[in-house]
Amino acid sequence: MKAIELTAPDLGAFRRTELDEPRPGRGEVLVRLRAAALNYVDVAIATGAFPGAAFPLIPVADGAGEIAALGEGVDGLAVGDRVIPHFMPDWQGGAIAPRHVAAMRGITRPGSLAEYVAVPAASLVALPAHLDFVQGATLPIAATTAWNAVRSAALRPGSVVVLLGTGGVSLFALQFAKASGATVILASSSDEKLERARRLGADHLVNYRATPAWDEEALKLTGGRGADLVVETVGGATFARALNAAAMGGTVFTVGFVGGTAASLDLLTIIVKALRIVGNNTGSVADLAEATRAIAAHRIVPAIDRVFGLDEVAAAYAELAAGGRHFGKLAIAH
Ligand SMILES: NC(=O)c1ccc[n+]([C@@H]2O[C@H](COP(=O)([O-])OP(=O)(O)OC[C@H]3O[C@@H](n4cnc5c(N)ncnc54)[C@H](OP(=O)(O)O)[C@@H]3O)[C@@H](O)[C@H]2O)c1
DSSP states (O other), X not given: OEEEEEOSSSTTOEEEEEOOOOOOOTTEEEEEEEEEEOOHHHHHHHTTOSSOOOSSBOOOSEEEEEEEEEOTTOOSOOTTXXXXXXXXXXXXXXSOOGXXXXXXXXXXXXXXXXXXXXXXXXXXXXXXXXOXXXXXXXXXXXXXXXXXXXXHTTOOTTOEEEEESSBHHHHHHHHHHHHTTOEEEEEESOHHHHHHHHHTTOSEEEETTTOSOHHHHHHHHTTTOOEXXXXXXXXXXXXXXXXXXXXXXXXXXXXXOTTOSOOOOOHHHHHHTTOEEEEOOSXXXXXXXXXXXXXXXXXXXXXXXXXXXXXXXXHHHHHHHHOSSOSBEEEEEO
């Protein structure tokens, strides 16, 4: 089968290759991949910033395709079913445990830049009927994470959510938060992106270049109360402001490291406001399944900035690595 390998932790080290077609083992399914979508973690692998990868590897965690063959002992699935293989195939549900994080597609297991992949049947989620393969490929990491963020704060109509930037996680969180009836305050570096976010439902827009104290702006917009949920998709650069923007008893859902992993903060803010700081490592297959059900129920369509061809993989990675140019997801069609 045709595949693209990443041969070293280097954003230019992609090569086209021919590999043996995998055979599905017992309990596994062979998926003919049709699309892939990038996440920041793929760039982190390709720059050596994320540990655990052994090169060469078939990159890109997220993808979607259709079932080409069933291994022994697989029930309830059929050849031709449109499916999304989850990023962490061994984490089917429940709380995260060390045994769940060893297998990660695109890192320690084959990713989505190959014609075929064999994965556990239990790691597959049905592609919502209103989405195509490219749209489906954007769901495993970003939509699962955004769904877990929104669920962590038990949002209700009238809840306030603060989102940082217009990357994949933030825009799924925007769509889920609006579906819950929440009010969304979104900060971005660009007025043009803010306008696009408004069209997706964002209620209040803050340009964090023009207004670096976006946390104070969020407090002003909420009459001093702050947000029930801040989805912290940036990291060290913004964490202290995220704490400041949260309401008493609010949740700061901590996932991002595009803005570094080290933060300096005043613990009194957490203590006095009795904040919940919730860490998250993507999510389980059950979390992805729930996120896709929400996407189907609300007919949510992922925001995709650009779809690259298989001959443009390095350009797609470069676009994500550049940071701040894209709006939502970058995808690769097979
Ligand atoms: N732990 C988990 O479960 C988990 C899961 C998924 C992703 N992540 C992490 O979460 C982060 C976001 O992921 P993603 O896929 O959404 O990334 P992405 O598509 O690359 O989006 C990043 C966005 O962050 C915004 N940004 C950058 N610096 C900012 C700042 N100082 N203040 C406010 N916004 C800023 C930019 O938006 P504008 O261009 O609009 O300014 C940028 O486009 C990454 O670090 C990723 O690794 C973690």
